[in-house]
Amino acid sequence: MPIITLPYEYLETLVGTDRETILARIPMFGADIERIEEDHADVEFFANRPDLYSTEGVARALRGFLDIETGLPSYEVAPSGIEFSVDPGLAAIRPYLGSAVIRNVRLDEDSIVSLMGLQEALHWAVGRGRKKVAIGIHDLARITPPFRYFAADPATAFVPLDFDREMTLDGILADHPKGRDYAHIVQAYPRYPLIVDAHDQVLSFPPIINGELTRVTTETTDILLDTTGTDRRAVMTVVNIICTAFAEMGATIESVHVDGEEMPSLAPSERTISVAECRKLLGIDLSAEDLAALLEKMRFGAVPEGADSVHIQIPCYRADIMHDWDVFEDAAIACGYGAIEPALPRTFTVGKEHPVTRVMDLVRTLMVGLGFQEMMPFTLTNERILFANMRRKKDPAVLQLMRPISEEQTVVRTAILPMLAEILQFNVHRELPMRLFAVGDVVQEAATHQHAAAVSMHPDADFSEIFAAADVLCRELGLAYSVAESDDPAFIPGRRGDIQVEGATVGVFGELHPDVLGAFEFDQPVSALELDLRAVLQSPSRRDTP
Numbered sequence: 001m002p003i004i005t006l007p008y009e010y011l012e013t014l015v016g017t018d019r020e021t022i023l024a025r026i027p028m029f030g031a032d033i034e035r036i037e038e039d040h041a042d043v044e045f046f047a048n049r050p051d052l053y054s055t056e057g058v059a060r061a062l063r064g065f066l067d068i069e070t071g072l073p074s075y076e077v078a079p080s081g082i083e084f085s086v087d088p089g090l091a092a093i094r095p096y097l098g099s100a101v102i103r104n105v106r107l108d109e110d111s112i113v114s115l116m117g118l119q120e121a122l123h124w125a126v127g128r129g130r131k132k133v134a135i136g137i138h139d140l141a142r143i144t145p146p147f148r149y150f151a152a153d154p155a156t157a158f159v160p161l162d163f164d165r166e167m168t169l170d171g172i173l174a175d176h177p178k179g180r181d182y183a184h185i186v187q188a189y190p191r192y193p194l195i196v197d198a199h200d201q202v203l204s205f206p207p208i209i210n211g212e213l214t215r216v217t218t219e220t221t222d223i224l225l226d227t228t229g230t231d232r233r234a235v236m237t238v239v240n241i242i243c244t245a246f247a248e249m250g251a252t253i254e255s256v257h258v259d260g261e262e263m264p265s266l267a268p269s270e271r272t273i274s275v276a277e278c279r280k281l282l283g284i285d286l287s288a289e290d291l292a293a294l295l296e297k298m299r300f301g302a303v304p305e306g307a308d309s310v311h312i313q314i315p316c317y318r319a320d321i322m323h324d325w326d327v328f329e330d331a332a333i334a335c336g337y338g339a340i341e342p343a344l345p346r347t348f349t350v351g352k353e354h355p356v357t358r359v360m361d362l363v364r365t366l367m368v369g370l371g372f373q374e375m376m377p378f379t380l381t382n383e384r385i386l387f388a389n390m391r392r393k394k395d396p397a398v399l400q401l402m403r404p405i406s407e408e409q410t411v412v413r414t415a416i417l418p419m420l421a422e423i424l425q426f427n428v429h430r431e432l433p434m435r436l437f438a439v440g441d442v443v444q445e446a447a448t449h450q451h452a453a454a455v456s457m458h459p460d461a462d463f464s465e466i467f468a469a470a471d472v473l474c475r476e477l478g479l480a481y482s483v484a485e486s487d488d489p490a491f492i493p494g495r496r497g498d499i500q501v502e503g504a505t506v507g508v509f510g511e512l513h514p515d516v517l518g519a520f521e522f523d524q525p526v527s528a529l530e531l532d533l534r535a536v537l538q539s540p541s542r543r544d545t546p
Helices: 008-015 019-029 055-065 109-125 169-175 177-185 232-249 275-282 288-297 324-335 355-369 383-388 417-426 463-476 514-519
Strands: 003-007 031-036 040-045 077-086 096-103 133-139 147-152 192-196 202-205 223-229 252-258 261-263 269-274 301-304 309-314 434-444 447-457 482-485 491-501 504-512 526-532
Touching: 003 008, 003 055, 003 109, 008 019, 008 055, 008 109, 019 031, 019 040, 019 055, 019 324, 055 109, 055 232, 055 288, 077 096, 096 232, 096 261, 109 133, 109 232, 133 202, 133 232, 147 223, 169 177, 192 223, 202 223, 223 232, 232 252, 269 275, 269 324, 275 288, 275 324, 288 301, 288 309, 288 324, 355 434, 355 447, 355 463, 383 417, 417 434, 417 447, 417 526, 447 463, 463 491, 463 504, 463 526
Parallel strands: 077 147, 077 252
Antiparallel strands: 003 040, 031 040, 096 223, 096 252, 133 223, 147 192, 192 202, 252 261, 269 309, 301 309, 434 447, 447 526, 482 491, 491 504, 504 526
16 A cells, blocks of 8 residues: 655644644544654555545545545636647557646645655556556646647657656666566557657656657646556546645646646536434444534535435545445544444354364375475466467367456466466576465366465476475375376476376476476476365365374
């Protein structure tokens, strides 16, 4: 979760009260004070509240929470007359653009630091490391509208921020620090996103770097905001949060005409909530008037409508409000969790450890005792890692993701061993030997069960070593097993074995095939095993306690 630096003097000015009161009350509305320094406090906020990632946003929330200024904040938006065009050629690259003009800005050191911190926190929390959303803030006085957002030739050159010479877009990805950090987002495309003004002066190469031309300083009074991304809702959420933060500084907001659409509106969304449902969820006896008053402390607009309904207006910057229960949570925060009387549950139950958990814990104890280190690989992977690299045919029972967010995570794992091999690949530069294991869920035909897997990489890793590990594991788990010749193509013929229980194959072990070593770029032999733990759970002689 992001940690936001709050300068006392600036925060006191915006809130209208002293730092002692502020520090005493901040933890009560969903925050954790990390450090209290002489001139500032560092506060950690929940990831679902990006509107609190700036001093201005925190001050707005505190004014309501402290009853200094309650109710819905109002933000006026006037038309700027400025136009932005978006190239259809960006549809497959980075299709969405949000924009606004922010005037009458008065920036000092504290507000610039707050603005930079907000920008980076939004890049992380909403933008997913700039891949989903990236932000550009430009000195409007140095550029001329209208503006164009288009797919540019990689040979296009401009002076990037913090440099004193022109660089091509390809050169920025290779040599600029920000280019190297974020090149992976765009470098696969034949053309790159670019924003220019009426004179073809470059404002920004999103999501990589702004141009030096539009650097914002304490002399800047008018700002052009651009946000680009792959998700329209996330793009507009960021526009709303940044615009309203500037408005809290005293700036005025103007809309931009983007391909027929005026943005932003900064208008609240509206809904009607049930008082009875809130009472049932929170266990607090509230009237419609009580609930409305609590929500106004949290900066909602709220008007009672009869005995059981409250009509609310949700501020444009509250992207976290998706369900009525999100609103009820804010009512509980405003009321104070200390005001909720604790009560014993009506039904008492006695829990116990699940047999699966007991077996998994025993596996962990055994593998650590054998000198292996536990890993926790991702459950999501792709067919290349799961099947192609392992020389295995695609499992028809593999569960595909309907809408994967990347090519690296398209299926749910049906085995754990390929994930351990991938972890070895990421760590080939580390000291040998490397002995790793993992135990956890696999999914086949939408049914979940558990596997254990282990790998050993070092110059002497061989069949005997992994056979010994498999033998200890099976014997200590209480499996009456036998070994048969395996035909698993992931392993070397003659150096592989199937673990069988009552004639059924429940696991495999051996030395990984040279083609598998090559696919994962290993330069050392690797021995490995994998065991289906259903065999242990079904065994009448199993040992399920460490």
